[in-house]
Amino acid sequence: MAESxxxxxxxxxEPSLFGTYSKKVGMWLFLLSDSLTxxxxxxxxxxxxxxxxxxxxxxxxxSIVNATIMTAFLLSSSLTMxxxxxxxxxxxxxxxxxxxxxxMVCGAAxxxxxxxxxxxxxxxGLTLPMFPAPPGSDAxxxxxNVAKSVPLFPATFFGLTGMxxxxxxxxVVYLGVVALRRKFIPVLLVLWLVAWLATPxxxxxxxxxxxxxxxxxxxxxxxxxxxxxxxxxxxEVAGLYWHxxxxxWMFIFPxxxxxxxxxx
Amino acid sequence: xxxxxxxIEERVAEQHRHHKKAQFFWVWGALLxxxxxxxxxxxxxxxxxxxxxxxxxxxLIKAALIIGFFMHLxxxxxxxxxxxxCSVIACLILMTIFFFxxxxxxxxxxxx
Numbered sequence: 001m002a003e004s005x006x007x008x009x010x011x012x013x014e015p016s017l018f019g020t021y022s023k024k025v026g027m028w029l030f031l032l033s034d035s036l037t038x039x040x041x042x043x044x045x046x047x048x049x050x051x052x053x054x055x056x057x058x059x060x061x062x063s064i065v066n067a068t069i070m071t072a073f074l075l076s077s078s079l080t081m082x083x084x085x086x087x088x089x090x091x092x093x094x095x096x097x098x099x100x101x102x103x104m105v106c107g108a109a110x111x112x113x114x115x116x117x118x119x120x121x122x123x124x125g126l127t128l129p130m131f132p133a134p135p136g137s138d139a140x141x142x143x144x145n146v147a148k149s150v151p152l153f154p155a156t157f158f159g160l161t162g163m164x165x166x167x168x169x170x171x172v173v174y175l176g177v178v179a180l181r182r183k184f185i186p187v188l189l190v191l192w193l194v195a196w197l198a199t200p201x202x203x204x205x206x207x208x209x210x211x212x213x214x215x216x217x218x219x220x221x222x223x224x225x226x227x228x229x230x231x232x233x234x235x236e237v238a239g240l241y242w243h244x245x246x247x248x249w250m251f252i253f254p255x256x257x258x259x260x261x262x263x264x
Numbered sequence: 265x266x267x268x269x270x271x272i273e274e275r276v277a278e279q280h281r282h283h284k285k286a287q288f289f290w291v292w293g294a295l296l297x298x299x300x301x302x303x304x305x306x307x308x309x310x311x312x313x314x315x316x317x318x319x320x321x322x323x324l325i326k327a328a329l330i331i332g333f334f335m336h337l338x339x340x341x342x343x344x345x346x347x348x349x350c351s352v353i354a355c356l357i358l359m360t361i362f363f364f365x366x367x368x369x370x371x372x373x374x375x376x
Binding site: 018086250 | 305
């Protein structure tokens with residue numbers, strides 16, 4: 001029941017201004033602000049493209065097929081997410097957990113495919129000065145000229161897709177916490193170790209894997225300080241975040257990949 | 265958690281129970297079909313501006329489907345719908361006003 005500053009006096013609350021519970025309004029406000037972050041990145045990419053002569057169109061069929069499969073995974077994950085929300089309102093805990101896990105698998109598949117594509121592009125010379133050079137790669141790769149002649153392209157490409165990949169990773173962790181609660185912490189630590197040890201030291205993902213360690217620490221603090229059983233409202237709020245990640249990709253995919261396809 | 269929030273959560277959950285699962289599959293199918301159309305158009309060698317217009321049009325329809333059905337905004341009260349959508353669209357319009365005339369001017373003057 002409601003707590004009050006005065007002992008023995010019941011608090012009185014006004015009805016919700018937005019006709020829904022406060023957690024959901026909070027998530028919507030966060031998503032609105034986050035949409036401006038992605039809006040700024042997409043505008044930066046588009047601005048660079050318009051104002052730069054000879055903007056490269058380097059993506060072969062293989063990259064387009066890969067990005068299309070990634071899109072299919074993300075769209076399917078949105079379907080499994082709404083089914084998880086539906087299971088949660090029907091109070092079907094088993095189905096809720098299974099659909100959440102299916103969503104996480106789709107999200108993880110998206111991230112892995114994206115990571116593989118980044119690795120391939122970096123090996124072919126599309127890189128940033130901050131990325132360590134992979135052994136055996138030189139300045140003769142297919143994309144080396146692209147990185148040299150239009151440095152804005154790799155900067156905006158890695159910035160935009162990297163930010164999105166980070167959001168997907170955070171989303172998978174978020175859903176893992178909602179689905180498995182404390183049981184997810186050891187899973188997260190194993191994923192961190194695998195991601196860290198399985199990637200070579202020159203890969204950006206070798207360092208990015210520590211995001212999972214940081215997530216494990218933050219989730220541990222939250223789950224131990226405020227343990228709770230997540231109900232349908234928590235699943236719905238997590239779903240809002242996940243659908244937003246999907247929504248953003250619906251603009252990144254055509255703008256970054258399809259508009260930069262190399263048609264022979 | 266206070267009783268008001270619990271009551272609102274239960275009301276929202278009750279709204280969800282009335283939505284048929286089939287509509288989610290229809291929306292998912294429509295999203296996949298539109299994605300397939302986008303990929304098909306990529307290989308049609310269309311002029312970039314025409315291509316961009318079609319792709320952004322399809323992306324906006326996909327975004328509307330995701331926000332309306334998957335994110336459930338279609339079923340929220342109109343105050344929630346208008347405040348959220350108008351605020352984000354206003355910000356994006358402001359960005360467009362500030363960024364693109366300059367980018368267009370650069371390309372019109374000619375970039376070497």
